[in-house]
Amino acid sequence: MPAWLHASRYVIFAAMKGDASNADLVSDLMRDVDRTLLRENLKLTPEQRLAKFASFMRFVAELRRAGENARRRVKAKT
DSSP: OOHHHHHHHHHHHHHHTOOTTHHHHHHHHHHTSOHHHHHHHHHSOHHHHHHHHHHHHHHHHHHHHHHHHHHHHHHHHO
């Protein structure tokens, strides 16, 4: 498991415990959350959210293909 995923899961599980000491942890995390994006996404219907996600995943696939092509070109030159 990647370290960032492990750390993220730890933070989530620690926040879920519900201790009073976790209130500081949650407030620290919420400071870094862009709530305007959350509100805008919650205004969308589930279908619109799925369409937005599908569009994002197409973009990710395109970036991956571009990266693979770039690595192939560099490897071919050497």
